[in-house]
Amino acid sequence: MSDATELQTFNGVSVGDQLPEILQAVDQNMIDAYADASGDVNPLHIDPEFAKTTFFGRTIAHGLLTLAFVSRVLSTWNWQGWAYGGELEVAFMGPVYPGDEVRVCGEIDLIEQRDDGVYARCKLVCYCGEKAVVKGTVICKIN
Amino acid sequence: MTDYVKYASLVEGADFLNPAVSFEVTKEVVDKYISSTNDSTPELQVQDEKGDRVAPPMLAAVYVIDALRVRVGPPGGIHAKQKFKFHRPAKIGETLLTTAKVSTLYVKKERNYVEMTTETRNQNGELITTGLITRIWGKE
Numbered sequence: 001m002s003d004a005t006e007l008q009t010f011n012g013v014s015v016g017d018q019l020p021e022i023l024q025a026v027d028q029n030m031i032d033a034y035a036d037a038s039g040d041v042n043p044l045h046i047d048p049e050f051a052k053t054t055f056f057g058r059t060i061a062h063g064l065l066t067l068a069f070v071s072r073v074l075s076t077w078n079w080q081g082w083a084y085g086g087e088l089e090v091a092f093m094g095p096v097y098p099g100d101e102v103r104v105c106g107e108i109d110l111i112e113q114r115d116d117g118v119y120a121r122c123k124l125v126c127y128c129g130e131k132a133v134v135k136g137t138v139i140c141k142i143n
Numbered sequence: 144m145t146d147y148v149k150y151a152s153l154v155e156g157a158d159f160l161n162p163a164v165s166f167e168v169t170k171e172v173v174d175k176y177i178s179s180t181n182d183s184t185p186e187l188q189v190q191d192e193k194g195d196r197v198a199p200p201m202l203a204a205v206y207v208i209d210a211l212r213v214r215v216g217p218p219g220g221i222h223a224k225q226k227f228k229f230h231r232p233a234k235i236g237e238t239l240l241t242t243a244k245v246s247t248l249y250v251k252k253e254r255n256y257v258e259m260t261t262e263t264r265n266q267n268g269e270l271i272t273t274g275l276i277t278r279i280w281g282k283e
Contacts (some may be wrong), residue, residue, distance in 0.1 A: 064204035072184065075182070
């Protein structure tokens with residue numbers, strides 16, 4: 001992010017703006033459907049008897065399913081900037097269990113003018129209740 | 144029995160997947176992914192002037208992870224971090240080719256970490272997605 005000029009606002013987008021939040025309930029049917037769609041049939045996700053023998057004690061959702069919810073938020077907010085050049089960097093902080101509700105929150109913390117356009121950086125956190133399960137940042141072009 | 148990739152066999156800078164692993168972006172794959180993730184993004188349902196329909200950017204989580212399943216570590220590994228850059232969405236009908244390289248190996252809290260860069264192009268060499276995946280390698 002060198003040779004860039006920081007802005008407080010651009011085209012109606014301002015530092016401190018919240019992205020449209022989503023709440024998504026996750027159940028075993030959704031996890032099974034994602035396993036089928038993605039081909040990731042690790043028994044930790046889809047076999048309750050196997051999952052009982054693991055550290056988690058029960059099945060957990062695929063971490064990348066949670067990222068699909070993040071992508072929905074970004075697609076709603078700024079499809080063009082997200083799908084054509086968007087950058088994501090996240091860490092998986094904890095599991096999502098069947099019965100959890102994932103809340104995806106984002107806030108713009110930087111806007112900058114670069115040589116090829118104006119970009120916004122968003123801080124992202126996915127929560128289950130009060131617990132953060134994914135944290136990271138996203139950068140999208142906004143012009 | 145599966146031959147797991149041993150941590151000691153990994154070398155920084157070396158190819159992890161080469162030749163590239165291919166993935167067909169079919170309508171069935173895309174529709175299943177959209178349905179399973181409850182994605183109602185309007186742009187995913189329209190065809191452009193050429194009749195093309197794009198896939199969700201995060202379908203990368205399917206085709207990149209699918210490619211990495213060709214060579215796996217021991218059971219118990221954890222996906223710790225993920226970076227993606229979406230150069231453009233994949234389109235239904237494209238064949239995607241993913242390669243991976245080991246970029247960094249390190250030990251933290253007595254656990255073996257592997258960072259791998261990934262690159263996905265379509266059948267014509269157009270860049271679709273680049274990424275960096277951080278895995279905690281399973282105990283051997």
